[in-house]
Amino acid sequence: xxxxxxxxxxxxxxxxxxxxxxxxxxxxxxxxxxxxxxxxxxxxxxxxxxxxxxxxxxxxxxxxxxxxxxxxxxxxxxxxxxxxxxxxxxxxxxxxxxxxxxxxxxxxxxxxxxxxxxxxxxxxxxxxxxxxxxxxxxxxxxxxxxxxxxxxxxxxxxxxxxxxxxxxxxxxxxxxxxxxxxxxxxxxxxxxxxxxxxxxxxxxxxxxxxxxxxxxxxxxxxxxxxxxxxxxxxxxxxxxxxxxxxxxxxxxxxxxxxxxxxxxxxxxxxxxxxxxxxxxxxxxxxxxxxxxxxxxxxxxxxxxxxxxxxxxxxxxxxxxxxxxxxxx
Ligand code: SF4
Numbered sequence: 001x002x003x004x005x006x007x008x009x010x011x012x013x014x015x016x017x018x019x020x021x022x023x024x025x026x027x028x029x030x031x032x033x034x035x036x037x038x039x040x041x042x043x044x045x046x047x048x049x050x051x052x053x054x055x056x057x058x059x060x061x062x063x064x065x066x067x068x069x070x071x072x073x074x075x076x077x078x079x080x081x082x083x084x085x086x087x088x089x090x091x092x093x094x095x096x097x098x099x100x101x102x103x104x105x106x107x108x109x110x111x112x113x114x115x116x117x118x119x120x121x122x123x124x125x126x127x128x129x130x131x132x133x134x135x136x137x138x139x140x141x142x143x144x145x146x147x148x149x150x151x152x153x154x155x156x157x158x159x160x161x162x163x164x165x166x167x168x169x170x171x172x173x174x175x176x177x178x179x180x181x182x183x184x185x186x187x188x189x190x191x192x193x194x195x196x197x198x199x200x201x202x203x204x205x206x207x208x209x210x211x212x213x214x215x216x217x218x219x220x221x222x223x224x225x226x227x228x229x230x231x232x233x234x235x236x237x238x239x240x241x242x243x244x245x246x247x248x249x250x251x252x253x254x255x256x257x258x259x260x261x262x263x264x265x266x267x268x269x270x271x272x273x274x275x276x277x278x279x280x281x282x283x284x285x286x287x288x289x290x291x292x293x294x295x296x297x298x299x300x301x302x303x304x305x306x307x308x309x310x311x312x313x314x315x316x317x318x319x320x321x322x323x324x325x326x327x328x
Pocket of ligand 1: 079104105107132192285286287288
């Protein structure tokens with residue numbers, strides 16, 4: 001399925017309550033207090049959800065928050081593998097995901113049975129998996145990483161040890177370049193980051209010659225080659241605040257622009273166009289955008305959908321995540 005077809009399939013659903021956004025916010029805050037809940041939101045969520053969250057961050061920050069929160073309920077405004085990671089880290093807590101269909105094309109690109117065969121074909125390799133994968137893949141891994149700490153994690157592995165990196169091939173190629181290691185790569189990709197258009201980004205830069213290009217390492221090699229700065233969303237946000245440039249072309253999911261504009265209102269942030277660009281850039285992840293303020297309210301009210309995990313699988317998936325958190 002193309003990104004346009006996915007965006008069409010998952011386009012906003014009709015509201016099922018008569019509540020306005022202000023009423024939804026009021027109810028969410030009331031329920032949150034009543035149930036001792038915390039709302040963790042990814043930078044790729046719509047701005048209304050980011051504004052009501054207790055913590056907004058990237059995968060590393062969200063995992064750290066999930067591991068240390070004292071709340072009884074975690075509402076995870078993100079996609080399934082993120083809520084699953086929170087459940088792996090906090091099994092005693094109820095972890096809610098506003099829409100269970102909020103999956104991830106990257107996680108889907110690495111099925112466990114095929115990955116087991118790939119692993120068997122490369123004996124003696126340490127398996128480093130990007131956090132954007134299922135609990136089954138985590139359980140088959142030695143250590144997990146995020147885009148914030150991937151280089152550090154790979155650098156921590158002895159030089160003579162061969163490494164498999166999964167599931168994102170673009171991030172893997174980028175890591176080969178920055179670590180100088182010969183990684184064996186699984187061929188998976190994110191449909192959003194893989195759909196940004198090199199030509200359209202170049203023509204946008206021609207219209208804004210002073211603009212710097214900030215890109216996420218899940219983007220294709222050709223885009224990373226022309227980027228002025230490549231790193232995780234959290235580090236892109238930090239860079240945009242400290243750097244003296246006034247205009248940026250941001251090559252990642254559009255949700256991060258909300259935090260960038262909030263932190264640096266005097267600067268211009270332009271979303272990078274996708275290959276399917278027509279009237280708007282539309283660099284929105286169709287899965288992330290399944291979550292809405294209304295679904296967040298309903299899941300907190302009903303305490304469902306909740307993430308459930310087999311304990312044996314949870315324990316196997318926990319060990320490589322803990323290794324990452326210790327190194328971070
Ligand atoms: S942006 Fe890509 S990697 Fe992130 S949740 Fe969406 S499909 Fe998955």
